[in-house]
Structures are given as structure tokens and as C-alpha cells.
């Protein structure tokens with residue numbers, strides 16, 4: 001199924017992430033800092049066993065995504081995953097807020113808002129990426 005988000009990356013996004021890469025937070029663990037330098041990617045944060053990075057190219061690089069290869073890097077390009085990185089990343093990098101999609105008049109609330117786990121931001125929604133709304137996509141005729 002096609003994502004309703006289309007392409008969430010832009011030349012502006014590339015510039016913002018490149019700028020942030022040049023000035024990374026000082027409190028990062030040394031290992032994360034070295035992987036970030038190697039991947040030229042912004043550290044976004046960990047989940048249970050892997051660590052997520054956002055590359056200036058708009059790709060999501062995940063360290064240790066494959067449990068059997070903790071040093072391996074898996075790259076994803078699907079728009080929802082990129083969007084999740086942007087939403088999550090705003091906590092640490094407020095400059096990313098300018099890259100979030102802007103809600104239009106035809107957008108609708110995401111159904112995740114009805115669930116406390118999502119509404120309280122304790123789980124990440126794979127439809128809206130945590131924004132709480134979805135753009136309406138009309139089927140092409």
C-alpha cells in the first residue's frame with residue numbers, strides 16, 4: 001500500500017540535517033558519536049536493541065536492526081519511518097520541527113488518538129508517525 005505521506009524529504013531537509021550533523025549534542029555516548037560520524041547521520045535514539053540515525057540524504061540508518069548483527073547497519077527509505085525519525089528527533093533537535101509536514105484543511109485526525117498509549121506518546125503510530133493526523137489521499141481516477 002502506498003504511503004499517504006508521499007515524499008517527506010526535501011533539499012531544505014538535507015540542509016537542516018547537514019547543519020545539525022556539524023554540531024552534534026556533546027552528551028552522546030562515544031560509540032554512538034563514532035557511528036554517527038561514519039554514517040554521516042544524526043543520532044535520533046534507541047529502541048529495545050537498536051539505535052536509529054537519520055541521514056542527510058533522508059534515509060533512516062538503524063544500527064543493530066538485525067539481532068544477529070549488532071554492528072550491522074540496515075537502511076530504510078519508507079516515508080513513515082522517515083517521518084517517525086523527524087517527529088522523534090524534534091525532542092533533541094528542535095530545528096527539525098520546520099521539516100514536519102504542515103496539516104492541511106483536508107487532513108483528518110489519525111485513529112491512534114483514540115488510544116491512550118498513542119495519545120500519550122508512549123507508543124509510535126505507524127500510520128501518522130506520531131503527528132496525530134493524516135493527509136487525505138484521493139484514489140487516482
Ligand SMILES: [Zn+2]
Pocket residue numbers: 110111112113118125126127128129130131132133
Ligand atoms: Zn496515528
